[in-house]
Each structure stands twice: as C-alpha cells, then as structure tokens.
Amino acid sequence: MDKRLQRRTVVDPAVADMLSDMERKKRIASLPKSKQEKARKDAARHKVGLDLPPGLHEALREIAEREQISISGLVTYYLYRGVMDYETGKVELSPYKRISRCARFEYVLDFTKLEKS
Amino acid sequence: MTILTIANQKGGVGKTTSAVTLAHGLALAGQHTLLVDLDPQGHVAFALGMDKAPGLYRLIVDEEPVTNVAIYSRDNLDIVPGDKKTEKAKRTIVISNFPAEIISRVLKNAPYDVVILDMAPSLDVLHVSALMASDWVLIPTKLDAMAVDGVNEVLRSMGEVAERGHRIGYSILPTFFDRTTRETIVQLKALVETFRGHVWPPIPQDTKAREAPAYGKSLWEYCPRSPVMIGYEDGHESGYTSTLRRVVEVLCG
Numbered sequence: 001m002d003k004r005l006q007r008r009t010v011v012d013p014a015v016a017d018m019l020s021d022m023e024r025k026k027r028i029a030s031l032p033k034s035k036q037e038k039a040r041k042d043a044a045r046h047k048v049g050l051d052l053p054p055g056l057h058e059a060l061r062e063i064a065e066r067e068q069i070s071i072s073g074l075v076t077y078y079l080y081r082g083v084m085d086y087e088t089g090k091v092e093l094s095p096y097k098r099i100s101r102c103a104r105f106e107y108v109l110d111f112t113k114l115e116k117s
Numbered sequence: 118m119t120i121l122t123i124a125n126q127k128g129g130v131g132k133t134t135s136a137v138t139l140a141h142g143l144a145l146a147g148q149h150t151l152l153v154d155l156d157p158q159g160h161v162a163f164a165l166g167m168d169k170a171p172g173l174y175r176l177i178v179d180e181e182p183v184t185n186v187a188i189y190s191r192d193n194l195d196i197v198p199g200d201k202k203t204e205k206a207k208r209t210i211v212i213s214n215f216p217a218e219i220i221s222r223v224l225k226n227a228p229y230d231v232v233i234l235d236m237a238p239s240l241d242v243l244h245v246s247a248l249m250a251s252d253w254v255l256i257p258t259k260l261d262a263m264a265v266d267g268v269n270e271v272l273r274s275m276g277e278v279a280e281r282g283h284r285i286g287y288s289i290l291p292t293f294f295d296r297t298t299r300e301t302i303v304q305l306k307a308l309v310e311t312f313r314g315h316v317w318p319p320i321p322q323d324t325k326a327r328e329a330p331a332y333g334k335s336l337w338e339y340c341p342r343s344p345v346m347i348g349y350e351d352g353h354e355s356g357y358t359s360t361l362r363r364v365v366e367v368l369c370g
Contacts (some may be wrong), residue, residue, distance in 0.1 A: 018353040
C-alpha cells in the first residue's frame with residue numbers, strides 16, 4: 001500500500017471546536033494562579049480559522065508587508081469595512097449565492113467571478 | 118421510508134428522550150413520522166402524555182397492519198405504543214421462522230417518511246430484528262465508562278448484522294453532557310479519538326428534560342429555548358436542534 005496515503009478521519013466541526021475549547025480551559029486551569037488571568041484574556045481574543053483561496057491569502061500578505069502591518073490587523077480592517085458596507089446595503093451577496101448541498105447552510109458563496117476580476 | 122433506530126444496551130442514557138424529541142422534531146419539520154416503542158416499559162406513550170398500550174404486541178403477535186395499530190400523537194407524528202406485553206411479543210419472535218426479519222416485515226409499506234425505533238436497553242432478538250430493518254442507528258451515550266461500553270456492544274451487534282449482508286450507518290450522541298466535570302471531558306475526548314466523525318455534538322444535561330415527561334410534553338413543546346434543545350450560550354453547537362439537523366441531513370439527504 002502507498003504509505004503516502006492517509007485515511008481521512010474527519011471530526012464533526014462542532015465537536016472539534018467544543019473539544020479544543022474544553023482543552024484550552026483545562027490548560028488554563030492547570031497554570032499558576034498568577035498566569036491564569038493573562039491566559040484567559042489571551043483566550044478571549046477571538047481567533048478563527050478561515051478557508052481562504054490561496055490567491056487572496058497571497059494578496060493580503062503582500063498588502064500587509066507593503067503597509068508594514070499584520071495580516072490579522074489588515075483582515076480585521078477589511079472585515080469592519082465589509083460589515084459596515086453590508087449593514088448600509090452597499091454590499092449585495094445575492095449574485096454570489098449558490099444553493100448548498102449541505103443541510104446546515106441554505107447557500108454557499110461562489111467567488112469565481114471575483115477571482116477572475 | 119427510512120428507518121432510524123435509537124439503541125444502547127445501557128439503560129438511562131437518554132434513548133427515549135432522544136427518540137421522542139427527534140420524532141417530534143421531524144414531524145414539525147414536515148416529515149410524516151412513526152415512532153415505535155420496542156421497550157416493554159412503554160415510556161414513549163408516557164413521554165407524549167398518552168397511555169401505554171400493547172401496540173407492538175398487536176403488530177407482531179396479532180399481525181394487525183401498522184395503519185390499524187399506529188395512534189395519532191401530534192400533527193405528522195403517530196406512535197406504536199408499547200407496554201409489558203412487548204415481552205410476550207419477543208417470545209413470538211423467537212419461535213417464528215425468520216426472527217431477524219420480523220420488524221422489516223411488519224413495517225413494510227408503512228405509509229411514513231421516517232420510522233424511528235426506540236429500543237429497550239437489552240441485546241435480544243428484537244434488537245437484532247430492529248437493526249436488520251434500520252438504515253441508520255443513533256447511539257445515545259452518557260459520558261461514563263459503562264455507557265461508552267454499551268456503544269461498543271451495539272456496534273458489535275451491528276457487526277453481526279453486517280455479516281448477514283446488511284450494513285448500517287451510525288452516529289453516537291453524547292447525552293447528559295456536563296461541561297464542568299473532568300470525567301465528561303475525558304470521556305468525550307476518548308469517544309472522539311475512537312469514533313472520530315461518528316460523534317455528534319452533545320446534549321447538555323438539563324433538568325427541563327426530566328420535567329417534560331411529567332407533563333406529557335415533548336421538549337419542543339415544553340422548553341424549546343433551553344440548553345437541552347439549543348445548547349449552552351457559549352457559541353458551541355449542541356442540543357437536540359443540532360442533532361435534528363444532522364438526522365435530517367442523514368435520512369432525508
């Protein structure tokens with residue numbers, strides 16, 4: 001058998017998320033009391049993993065380097081702008097929506113047009 | 118018609134609560150659903166505020182059609198109730214010609230989108246027969262060593278059924294989830310390490326779930342916004358609402 005082949009064992013994302021959160025809390029509880037507060041504050045920062053198209057990731061990295069800021073800061077700025085634009089009706093998601101096959105979401109967003117532009 | 122079996126040979130793990138809640142949830146989602154009580158305790162009827170009755174006995178021993186035996190419970194939801202006569206039905210199954218196929222036979226052409234079988238906490242002929250009829254098995258388990266061992270026993274039975282040529286999909290539903298206890302976390306982790314993607318988000322421990330049967334109400338009627346239904350307010354997906362979503366995904370595509 002090809003040793004490079006690895007069986008995929010996918011954990012339900014909600015379960016994986018919950019487990020990692022519980023692990024984190026357990027880790028904090030095992031720290032000395034003086035360090036727990038800082039660890040809790042660090043943990044309270046929202047860290048999320050997102051699936052980004054490789055081209056977009058590269059573009060963000062280039063802008064962040066040019067502006068001498070972190071990618072995290074840059075993405076946060078863009079997200080603020082995006083949320084504001086959405087709330088004020090400047091952003092319309094409908095053209096990108098496609099029916100999802102997954103029962104958890106009604107739609108998925110198709111970025112083909114954006115990638116081409 | 119698809120058949121979902123709720124099974125774990127360990128008692129008190131939330132089989133009937135899961136069966137009743139998911140059956141009513143599917144009914145509310147527009148699926149014409151039949152809930153069959155295979156447990157002589159007859160708690161399906163009790164949980165829905167109805168009387169215990171020898172429904173399964175009539176189905177198997179008297180060979181009445183399912184349309185005669187099923188009783189209206191809620192819109193889109195009928196039940197075949199059980200009572201202590203279910204034990205007698207088991208004896209009939211044992212001496213019948215094809216015991217393993219009896220549940221498939223009595224449910225054949227039943228006019229429902231989904232049938233849910235609520236198993237008794239035992240491994241007997243009814244258990245094997247139910248597994249033979251099933252498309253999917255949901256195994257509720259408390260997060261303690263004995264209940265998790267019950268999961269292994271169900272999987273062993275499913276292995277025997279697979280040897281007869283009937284492969285069944287399954288999911289594991291951790292119940293009575295108490296996020297504050299160390300043992301819960303250890304057992305959930307062990308369960309996920311062993312069964313990976315088969316483990317669904319857990320059902321939080323919630324007193325409301327114990328109160329609802331006393332009023333003869335399903336959890337959708339009694340406490341639709343409580344942790345047992347929608348999870349804790351910690352942003353993590355859990356509770357029967359998330360379970361129902363997965364059941365719909367699995368059974369209805």
